[in-house]
Amino acid sequence: MGIPLSYVARNLAARRTTTALTAGGMALVVYVFATVLMLAAGLEQTLTATGSEENVVVIRRGSQTEIQSGIDRRQAAIVETLPGIATGTDGRRLVSKEPVVLINLPKRDTGKPSNVVIRGVTPEGYALRPQARIVDGRLPRPGTAEVIAGRSIAAGFRGASIGETVRFASRDWTVVGTFDAGRTAFDSEIWGDAEQMLQAFRRLGYSSVIFRLADGSRFDETRAAIESDPRLTLEAKRETRFYADQSEALSKFITYLGTAISVIFSIGAVIGAMITMYASVASRTGEIGTLRALGFSRAAILGAFLAEALMLGLVGGAVGLAAASTMQAISISTMNFQTFAELAFSFTLTPGIAAGAIAFALAMGFAGGFLPAARAARMKIVDALRAA
Amino acid sequence: MSGDEPLVAIRRLSKVYVRGDQVIPVLVDINLDVARGDYVALMGPSGSGKSTLLNLVAGIDKPTSGEIRVAGVDIARLSDADLAAWRAAHVGFVFQFYNLMPVLDAFANVELPLLLTSLSRRERRERVETALALVGLTDRIEHYPNELSGGQQQRVAIARALVTDPTLIVADEPTGDLDRTTGGEVLGLLDRLNRELGKTILMVTHDPKAAEKAHRLIHLEKGVLAD
Ligand SMILES: Nc1ncnc2c1ncn2[C@@H]1O[C@H](COP(=O)(O)OP(=O)(O)O)[C@@H](O)[C@H]1O
Ligand SMILES: [Mg+2]
Numbered sequence: 001m002g003i004p005l006s007y008v009a010r011n012l013a014a015r016r017t018t019t020a021l022t023a024g025g026m027a028l029v030v031y032v033f034a035t036v037l038m039l040a041a042g043l044e045q046t047l048t049a050t051g052s053e054e055n056v057v058v059i060r061r062g063s064q065t066e067i068q069s070g071i072d073r074r075q076a077a078i079v080e081t082l083p084g085i086a087t088g089t090d091g092r093r094l095v096s097k098e099p100v101v102l103i104n105l106p107k108r109d110t111g112k113p114s115n116v117v118i119r120g121v122t123p124e125g126y127a128l129r130p131q132a133r134i135v136d137g138r139l140p141r142p143g144t145a146e147v148i149a150g151r152s153i154a155a156g157f158r159g160a161s162i163g164e165t166v167r168f169a170s171r172d173w174t175v176v177g178t179f180d181a182g183r184t185a186f187d188s189e190i191w192g193d194a195e196q197m198l199q200a201f202r203r204l205g206y207s208s209v210i211f212r213l214a215d216g217s218r219f220d221e222t223r224a225a226i227e228s229d230p231r232l233t234l235e236a237k238r239e240t241r242f243y244a245d246q247s248e249a250l251s252k253f254i255t256y257l258g259t260a261i262s263v264i265f266s267i268g269a270v271i272g273a274m275i276t277m278y279a280s281v282a283s284r285t286g287e288i289g290t291l292r293a294l295g296f297s298r299a300a301i302l303g304a305f306l307a308e309a310l311m312l313g314l315v316g317g318a319v320g321l322a323a324a325s326t327m328q329a330i331s332i333s334t335m336n337f338q339t340f341a342e343l344a345f346s347f348t349l350t351p352g353i354a355a356g357a358i359a360f361a362l363a364m365g366f367a368g369g370f371l372p373a374a375r376a377a378r379m380k381i382v383d384a385l386r387a388a
Numbered sequence: 389m390s391g392d393e394p395l396v397a398i399r400r401l402s403k404v405y406v407r408g409d410q411v412i413p414v415l416v417d418i419n420l421d422v423a424r425g426d427y428v429a430l431m432g433p434s435g436s437g438k439s440t441l442l443n444l445v446a447g448i449d450k451p452t453s454g455e456i457r458v459a460g461v462d463i464a465r466l467s468d469a470d471l472a473a474w475r476a477a478h479v480g481f482v483f484q485f486y487n488l489m490p491v492l493d494a495f496a497n498v499e500l501p502l503l504l505t506s507l508s509r510r511e512r513r514e515r516v517e518t519a520l521a522l523v524g525l526t527d528r529i530e531h532y533p534n535e536l537s538g539g540q541q542q543r544v545a546i547a548r549a550l551v552t553d554p555t556l557i558v559a560d561e562p563t564g565d566l567d568r569t570t571g572g573e574v575l576g577l578l579d580r581l582n583r584e585l586g587k588t589i590l591m592v593t594h595d596p597k598a599a600e601k602a603h604r605l606i607h608l609e610k611g612v613l614a615d
Contacts, residue, residue, distance in 0.1 A: 002503075003503075004496075004503060006492075006496070007489060007491060007492060007496075010491035010492070011491050013491075014490070014491050286485075286487060287487075287489055289487075290481075290483070290487040290489075291500075292448070292472070293446070293448050293475065293479075293481050294475070294476065294481065294500060294501045294504070294548075295472050295473065295474075295475040295476025295477070295479075295501060295504045296472065296476075296504065297468075297469055297472045297473075298468065298469075298472075299469075380449075381443075381448040381449070382443050382448060382449045385448075385483070385487075
């Protein structure tokens with residue numbers, strides 16, 4: 001058995017202020033680290049949750065998003081008649097040909113314009129997205145200038161609440177309902193009648209064609225049929241993949257940036273921990289000599305001081321993580337860099353992020369503690385005792 | 389090992405410190421035997437090498453040359469790790485300034501050396517309680533060093549030194565930081581350890597009162613034995 005952990009913990013507790021300050025520095029770094037990863041995870045989860053495995057999104061080849069895509073009516077008609085498309089309860093094929101347009105609307109709090117996605121939806125389009133539920137009001141009647149707004153749009157933009165009107169495409173649109181699409185990208189969209197949208201925006205074609213597969217496992221055949229058809233210049237993705245791809249670049253960027261910032265910050269925290277641990281070793285030189293005289297080995301001394309540094313890191317990590325976890329209560333809205341539209345989502349703490357944050361804190365403790373612990377272990381017993 | 393072989397046998401022991409190109413001889417060709425159950429007081433002027441000799445016998449320092457056989461083992465030849473294990477098993481330390489761990493209470497301080505044994509938690513508790521009872525501190529078992537007087541701290545340190553039932557107890561000026569009365573109590577304890585428990589004690593002291601209790605006096609002068 002080595003030096004008891006209670007000895008290690010009590011020494012940390014005895015130097016309350018130093019311990020708190022040092023652990024606080026590490027907590028700050030862990031907070032930044034965890035928060036940034038939670039941001040990326042939240043974004044990813046929101047966009048990934050938007051899609052359904054059985055749904056297929058068809059867009060023009062090479063366009064990353066529906067906004068950039070264009071599908072003319074002839075091509076849309078070919079896609080519509082593909083075999084393998086599911087039929088709804090009313091016997092109609094579950095296909096929705098949708099125009100998707102980016103417009104500007106003033107934010108409710110600042111009045112500053114920001115981008116919002118407008119989607120023209122067909123009755124089948126609602127059936128394809130059962131996760132979008134009307135929570136207030138009703139669906140727009142076909143053939144009218146009525147729209148419904150996703151929850152975060154209704155809350156965040158002027159005129160987007162039920163009973164109000166929003167102006168775009170030179171027309172006023174009455175908001176007749178609010179829908180909740182869970183934590184998905186649809187929550188940040190305005191939906192109206194597809195034909196009305198085409199007319200208002202003077203569009204000749206659609207942006208995307210979305211359909212449900214009768215058998216989700218036969219996606220590859222359907223994709224091959226679309227992508228090998230010489231009349232079509234389109235590509236097909238599973239809806240889940242389509243939204244995951246949108247989040248990938250941004251969440252990767254956030255993750256890399258956040259990790260880089262955290263690592264830079266951590267140098268400061270590690271130096272702080274090192275100073276603290278050197279001071280701890282220096283102030284306990286006599287105790288080190290005594291422990292060695294009693295028969296504790298160099299390895300036991302090394303272990304005790306490393307344990308002290310790791311414990312310091314653990315305290316910092318736990319505090320930082322606890323602070324970061326409170327961020328989950330906050331829903332934020334940011335630019336989806338792929339579509340340049342507003343996207344609402346929350347910080348999401350995953351078990352992976354929690355483990356990563358604690359590992360990061362322990363790594364900081366280890367980096368700060370190793371040299372001081374090695375110094376403690378290397379001391380000659382008589383020199384250490386004499387210094388007491 | 390026969391009964392009349394000395395517990396400690398020191399042969400041609402030398403220790404020199406080298407500082408720059410200056411060679412400082414601290415112990416010169418020491419030969420000394422300490423019998424099992426003996427109580428030896430080591431005296432001499434400051435800087436004569438008393439602590440150095442005690443540290444060498446206790447296995448916390450290494451000689452420049454010579455042999456130190458304790459219970460048949462030449463400890464000068466042991467590796468660092470073996471020497472640590474040897475100390476844990478065979479030596480009890482009493483220091484001038486007690487050297488207790490300030491963050492541990494009396495119980496945990498006395499228990500420390502037992503953590504290096506294979507004793508169970510219950511056996512450790514029994515041993516610690518026995519040792520603290522022997523030094524008369526049963527009622528201070530949960531007290532921290534800063535809640536104890538100097539004399540009480542030294543008694544806790546003595547309990548720590550005897551709790552492993554070591555072959556040898558080394559004490560470097562154990563009364564050096566205590567007043568006459570409490571110093572007397574500590575000496576009384578060491579005396580009992582020697583007489584009642586048969587512990588072999590090697591003690592460095594300046595205090596003639598302390599030296600009186602010992603069975604044997606040894607004088608060091610400039611690193612040379614003169615008894
Ligand atoms: N680490 C060291 N380096 C150099 N000289 C030392 C060292 N340790 C002890 N000495 C010297 O060895 C001599 C004996 O020291 P010590 O054994 O502590 O004497 P004592 O205990 O009899 O007062 C002293 O002159 C001291 O300065
Ligand atoms: Mg001395």
